[in-house]
Amino acid sequence: MPFCRLSAWSSQPVPWFPSTAVADFPQAAMAFPHLQQPSFLLASLKADSVNKPFAQRCQDLVKVIEDFPAKELHAIFPWLVESIFGSLDGVLVGWNLRCLQGRVNPVEFSIAMEFLDPSGPMMKLVYKLQAEDYTFDFPVSCLPGPVKASIQENVLPDSPLYHNKVQFPPTGGIGLNLALNPFEYYMFFFALSLISQKPMPMSLHVRTSDCAYFILVDRYLSWFLPTEGSVPPPLSSSPGGSSPSPAPRTPAMPFASYGLHTSLLKRHISHQTSVNADPASHEIWRSETLLQVFVEMWLHHYSLEMYQKMQSPHAKESFTPTEEHVLVVRLLLKHLHAFANSLKPDQASPSTHSHATSPLEEFKRAAVPRFVQQKLYVFLQHCFGHWPLDASFRAVLEMWLSYLQPWRYAPEKQAQSSDAQPRSVSEKWAPFIQENLLVYTKLFVSFLNRALRTDLVSPKNALMVFRVAKVFAQPNLTEMIQKGEQLFLEPELIIPHRQHRHFTVTSSFLSPWPPVVTDASFKVKSHVYSLEGQDCKYTPMFGPEVRTLVLRLAQLIAQAKQTAKSISDQCVESPASRSFLSWLGFGTTDPNSCYPCNDLDEMGQDSVRKTDEYLEKALEYLRQIFRLSEAQLAQLTLAMGNAQDENGKQQLPDCIVGEEGLILTPLGRYQIINGLRRFEIEYQGDLELQPIRSYEITSLVRALFRLSSAINRRFAGQMAALCSRNDFLGSFCRYHLTEPALSNRHLLSPVGRRQVTSPARGPRLSLRFLGSYRTLLLLLMAFFVASLFCIGPLSCSLLLVLGYLLYAIAMTLLTERGKLHQL
Numbered sequence: 001m002p003f004c005r006l007s008a009w010s011s012q013p014v015p016w017f018p019s020t021a022v023a024d025f026p027q028a029a030m031a032f033p034h035l036q037q038p039s040f041l042l043a044s045l046k047a048d049s050v051n052k053p054f055a056q057r058c059q060d061l062v063k064v065i066e067d068f069p070a071k072e073l074h075a076i077f078p079w080l081v082e083s084i085f086g087s088l089d090g091v092l093v094g095w096n097l098r099c100l101q102g103r104v105n106p107v108e109f110s111i112a113m114e115f116l117d118p119s120g121p122m123m124k125l126v127y128k129l130q131a132e133d134y135t136f137d138f139p140v141s142c143l144p145g146p147v148k149a150s151i152q153e154n155v156l157p158d159s160p161l162y163h164n165k166v167q168f169p170p171t172g173g174i175g176l177n178l179a180l181n182p183f184e185y186y187m188f189f190f191a192l193s194l195i196s197q198k199p200m201p202m203s204l205h206v207r208t209s210d211c212a213y214f215i216l217v218d219r220y221l222s223w224f225l226p227t228e229g230s231v232p233p234p235l236s237s238s239p240g241g242s243s244p245s246p247a248p249r250t251p252a253m254p255f256a257s258y259g260l261h262t263s264l265l266k267r268h269i270s271h272q273t274s275v276n277a278d279p280a281s282h283e284i285w286r287s288e289t290l291l292q293v294f295v296e297m298w299l300h301h302y303s304l305e306m307y308q309k310m311q312s313p314h315a316k317e318s319f320t321p322t323e324e325h326v327l328v329v330r331l332l333l334k335h336l337h338a339f340a341n342s343l344k345p346d347q348a349s350p351s352t353h354s355h356a357t358s359p360l361e362e363f364k365r366a367a368v369p370r371f372v373q374q375k376l377y378v379f380l381q382h383c384f385g386h387w388p389l390d391a392s393f394r395a396v397l398e399m400w401l402s403y404l405q406p407w408r409y410a411p412e413k414q415a416q417s418s419d420a421q422p423r424s425v426s427e428k429w430a431p432f433i434q435e436n437l438l439v440y441t442k443l444f445v446s447f448l449n450r451a452l453r454t455d456l457v458s459p460k461n462a463l464m465v466f467r468v469a470k471v472f473a474q475p476n477l478t479e480m481i482q483k484g485e486q487l488f489l490e491p492e493l494i495i496p497h498r499q500h501r502h503f504t505v506t507s508s509f510l511s512p513w514p515p516v517v518t519d520a521s522f523k524v525k526s527h528v529y530s531l532e533g534q535d536c537k538y539t540p541m542f543g544p545e546v547r548t549l550v551l552r553l554a555q556l557i558a559q560a561k562q563t564a565k566s567i568s569d570q571c572v573e574s575p576a577s578r579s580f581l582s583w584l585g586f587g588t589t590d591p592n593s594c595y596p597c598n599d600l601d602e603m604g605q606d607s608v609r610k611t612d613e614y615l616e617k618a619l620e621y622l623r624q625i626f627r628l629s630e631a632q633l634a635q636l637t638l639a640m641g642n643a644q645d646e647n648g649k650q651q652l653p654d655c656i657v658g659e660e661g662l663i664l665t666p667l668g669r670y671q672i673i674n675g676l677r678r679f680e681i682e683y684q685g686d687l688e689l690q691p692i693r694s695y696e697i698t699s700l701v702r703a704l705f706r707l708s709s710a711i712n713r714r715f716a717g718q719m720a721a722l723c724s725r726n727d728f729l730g731s732f733c734r735y736h737l738t739e740p741a742l743s744n745r746h747l748l749s750p751v752g753r754r755q756v757t758s759p760a761r762g763p764r765l766s767l768r769f770l771g772s773y774r775t776l777l778l779l780l781m782a783f784f785v786a787s788l789f790c791i792g793p794l795s796c797s798l799l800l801v802l803g804y805l806l807y808a809i810a811m812t813l814l815t816e817r818g819k820l821h822q823l
Contacts, residue, residue, distance in 0.1 A: 041064070041068070041072050041075065041076060042075050042076045042079060045060075045061075045064070045076055045079070045080075046079070048060060049083060054108055054111065055107065055108075055111055058111050058112075058115050061080070061115070061121065062115070062121045064076075065121050065122075065124055065125045065128070066121075066124075070128050070129055070131070070132040070134070071132075073125060073128060073129060074129060074132070074134050077125065077129060077134075077136065077182065077185075078136055078185075080122075080125075081185065081186055081189045082094065082189070083095075084097075084116070084122070084189075085097070085189045085190055085192075085193035086193055086196065086197050087196075088139070088142040088189075088192060088196050089142075089196070090196050090197050090198050093197060094193070095112055095212075097112065097116075097193070097211065097212040097213040097216065098193075098194070098197065098200065098206075098211055098212075098213045098324065099200060099206055099211065100112060100211060100212040100213075101206065101207075101210045101211055101212070102210065102212075103210065109212055112212055113212060113215065113216070116212075116216055117219060118219055118220055118223035118224070118232075119223075119232070122186075123186075123234070124234075125182075126182045126183050126186050127182075127183075127234040129182040130181060130182045130183055130234075133181075134181070134182060135179040135180060135181060136179075136180055136181075136182065136185040137167065137177040137178070137179060137180075138177060138178045138179075138180050138185060138188055139175055139176075139177055139178075140152065140166070140175065140176040140177060140178060141175060141176075142192065142196070143178075143296075144296065144297065144300050144301045144319070145301055145302075145303075145319060146300060146301070146302065146303040147159075147162070147296065147300060149303075151166060151176060152176065159292055159296055159300075160292070161184075161289070161292040161293065161296060162178065165178045165179050165180060166178060166179075167179050183286060183289060184289055184293070187289065187290055187293040187294075188293060188297070190216075190220075191293050191294055191296075191297035191298060192297050193213070194213065194297075194298065194324070194325060194328055195297070195298070195319075195321075195322075195325060199322050199324075200324070208323075208324050208327045208328070209327070213328075214327070214328060214331065217328055217331055217332070218331060218335070220290060221290075221331070221332065221335040221339075222335070224286055224287045224290045225287055225290070225291065225335060225336070225339045225367075226339075226342075227338050227339055227342035228342065230358070230360055231284070231286060231287055231360065234286075284359040284360055284363060287360065287363060288363060291336075291367060291371055292371065294332055295332075295371050295372055295375055296375075298325065298328065298329050298332070299329065299372070299375040299376055299378075299379045300375050301319040301321075301379070301382075302319075302378045302379060302381075302382050303378075304374060304375075304378055304531070320386070321379075321383065323392050323395045326383070326395040326396055326399050327395055327399075329379075329399055330395070330398060330399035330402050333372070333376070333399065333402050333403045334402050334409060336367055336368055336372060337368070337402075337403075337406040337408070337409035337410075338409040339364055339367060340364050340365070340367055340368050340406070341406060341409055341410040341411065342364065342411070343361060343364050343365065344361075369435060373435070373436060373527075374530065374531060376403065376439075377436075377438060377439055377531055378531075380396070380399075380400055380439065380443055381442075381443070381446070383396045384396070384443060384446040384447065384450065385446070389450065389453055389454050391458070391460035391461065391464075393450070393464065394460065394463075394464055397447075397464050397467065397468065398467075400439075400443060401467065401468070401471050403436075403439065404436075404439065404440060404471060405471065406429065406432055407425060407426065407429055422473075422474050422475060423474075423475070424474070424475035424476045425474050425475065425476045425477045425480065426476075427476070427480070429480070430480050430483065430484075431520070431523070433477075433480045433481060433484055434480075434483070434484040434487060434520055434523060434524045434527075435523055435524070435527050436527070437481070437484045437485065437488060437524055437527060437528060438527065438528060438531055438532065440481050440484075440541070441481065441484075441485065441539075441540070441541040442539075444468070444472065444541055444546075445539060445541065445546055445549070447468055448546070448549045448550065448553060449549070451464075451465050451553055451556075452549070452552060452553060452556065452670070453670065455560075456556055456557060456560035456615065457560045457563050457564050457567065457611060458611070459607050459610050459611045459614065462560070462610075462611045462614040462615050462618070463610075463614050465553075465557070465614070465615070465618045466614040466615070466617055466618040466621075469617070469618040469621035469622050469625070470617070470618075470621055472621070472625050473621035473622075473624045473625050478624075478625055481541060481542075482541075482542055484524055485540050485541065485542065487520050487521040487524045487525075488521070488524045488525055488528055488538065489538075489540070490521045542626065547626060550622055550626050550628075551628075551632070553622070554619060554622060554628070554633060557615045557618060557619050558619070558633075559671075560611070560615055561611075561612055561615050561616070564608050564611045564612060564615075565608070565612070567608070619633065652677060652679065653668035653669075653671045653672050653677040653678065653679065654667040654668035654671060654677075655668050687766075688705065688708075688764075688766060688768065695772060695773050695774065696768075696771050696772050696773070697771050697772075697773065697776075700770070700771040701768060701771035704767040704768055704770055704771050705767075705768065707767060708764070708765050708766055708767045708768075711765050712764040712765055716762060716763075716764075719733070719737050719762070719763040719764070719765070720762055720763055722737075722763075723737055723738060723763040728812070731812050731815070731816050732808065732809070732812045733763070734763070735808065735811060735812045735815055736765075736808070737763035737764060737765060738763050779800075782796065782800060783796055786799070
């Protein structure tokens with residue numbers, strides 16, 4: 001059997017088809033009826049995936065998709081999708097689109113992007129199978145946690161994406177499955193590959209926006225959620241050209257596509273007398289499916305019910321988003337804003353809605369509030385509560401700020417003037433702000449609490465505070481947020497009859513005297529109560545509690561500015577030269593004499609300038625947002641500088657005095673952790689027993705200690721007798737054999753300083769200085785210089801001893817004279 005080889009999945013020989021004969025497979029199947037079994041095509045493609053280069057495999061796949069009927073393609077489709085996007089358990093990486101970059105692998109990148117393009121061969125395969133109404137099983141166990149739990153508890157999720165798709169296992173079977181059409185199956189795998197695959201190693205520096213996956217997400221969004229025109233019809237691989245594929249069958253059970261409304265497609269067709277009036281009505285289901293899949297797979301990882309029950313985002317959820325995940329979600333939000341804002345002015349208002357409006361225009365109006373808003377809020381709450389307190393939070397921050405500013409992605413954005421003054425936020429965005437009030441107010445408070453726990457001396461953290469303050473300081477934005485809070489805090493005296501489904505009527509709406517709750521007030525209350533529950537405790541953004549947090553942040557900003565200046569003044573030298581001098585012993589050896597290193601030390605004076613600029617502007621923006629007076633800010637700055645010396649180091653951490661001394665406050669712990677303030681600590685023990693320093697040779701120090709200890713034990717009496725003499729020899733011996741008077745040392749407690757009563761130590765010899773790198777290097781340099789003048793080692797040693805004796809005599813005389821002056 002010359003054209004057969006063993007399949008990886010079977011011990012039976014299977015036909016082997018060379019790459020040149022793939023296109024002739026239909027003719028071979030006609031001649032040999034037993035070759036019509038689709039498993040043979042699958043086996044040959046699996047073999048090709050191991051033996052052929054990537055470019056050749058893609059060429060073969062294009063031929064197979066064009067030439068084979070849907071019956072044979074149906075068998076290879078699940079394997080092909082998995083081989084591209086990887087397995088759902090993350091074991092197989094597939095084409096590794098998350099790491100594939102054009103500048104690193106230009107050939108493979110170009111081929112993959114062309115193959116997976118919305119108008120490429122892979123999507124043609126999807127539409128070819130879609131036309132035949134095939135379905136594919138997708139395991140429920142691979143869905144996001146809340147969805148999986150809901151289905152396993154026999155509760156249908158709210159999203160219509162899962163309706164009439166749950167397949168219960170047959171007798172003896174294990175696991176639930178979803179029956180998905182080809183488009184849904186492809187998009188499920190594509191979306192889940194972002195989170196099912198293992199995170200990229202830290203050593204691999206990959207820019208997310210340059211990767212094939214990120215660019216494909218952008219292309220799919222631009223294709224299926226167009227900002228101009230309608231969704232292009234699917235391209236058919238048949239000779240007849242393009243023909244729209246049929247929409248999925250209408251579910252047997254009616255379901256709500258957007259909250260309380262039926263599917264846009266169903267509603268549109270039921271009101272249209274002729275579906276040919278708008279061809280887009282055939283294809284709106286693809287846009288709807290794409291958005292629902294992306295939102296469900298990327299955002300729906302945290303249960304709203306659990307969040308409401310806990311009243312915090314700290315429920316024990318196993319899923320942790322990555323920075324790459326957050327960047328892709330931000331791309332989705334930015335495109336959704338552009339998609340929603342592409343409505344024509346006469347169609348943007350709900351009051352202009354009519355049955356003649358195209359389903360795509362309806363979808364633009366409903367996309368953000370009915371699909372994204374709730375799940376995004378819970379997702380952001382979890383990120384704000386669980387993300388590490390480091391610079392990687394910038395990705396979450398920018399995602400949040402992108403959602404807060406839909407006006408940045410409106411068509412009129414291009415008409416902005418070149419003035420330095422920021423443009424005022426138009427009143428037309430007031431409904432969006434009111435319907436997303438918690439995203440503005442509660443998440444702002446969460447950010448304040450994060451900022452109070454971060455090191456604002458770091459330029460990256462200072463930049464994040466500056467970014468948030470700048471966004472919220474946009475003209476008219478603060479006023480619209482305040483208006484939204486006022487609408488929420490309005491008394492609920494009367495609810496119109498059409499609103500009974502959400503609120504209880506407390507009095508007759510026929511009564512003439514109570515004020516009627518406005519539509520805007522109802523929307524704000526509905527938004528807050530749906531996310532936080534009816535008994536939620538709302539903290540106003542402009543109330544006294546938040547104002548206190550802002551004043552604390554302003555105080556920390558003023559302190560961080562002073563600390564940055566102190567670090568700049570103290571660490572002027574480069575890290576390399578400072579380390580070299582310390583190694584030689586000329587620099588300070590006190591580990592507490594300098595602030596802990598941060599990115600200021602790595603980036604230099606330019607970093608200090610940026611930090612000061614960010615913090616200065618952030619302070620000004622906070623003053624504008626919360627209407628802080630100049631006197632308040634000046635008082636904060638003055639309070640920070642009163643107890644601080646010129647270097648900014650002598651001020652103690654924030655403490656309160658207790659019965660047993662000082663007790664650190666939370667602010668004091670923050671100051672110590674971030675190196676803003678410190679207690680001065682000095683070694684108080686035996687200098688011979690202090691820890692071995694980094695500039696000392698460990699083994700040599702220990703050997704010298706044993707030698708000096710033996711000498712001290714052997715000659716203790718003689719050394720004591722010499723030091724007790726009152727003549728010059730006694731002074732000379734005391735200078736070398738005794739430590740400085742310990743009676744002058746103090747316990748360095750900030751309160752109740754008292755003299756230390758240290759045990760008396762007799763005279764002793766210390767040779768520890770010979771274990772220092774500095775001493776040994778100086779000796780080597782001395783011998784080297786002496787050799788240049790033709791002085792031998794013995795003569796050089798005698799000169800060194802003579803020079804030291806002269807130095808010691810002079811120091812002895814100066815020490816004795818100093819003692820006489822003290823008397």
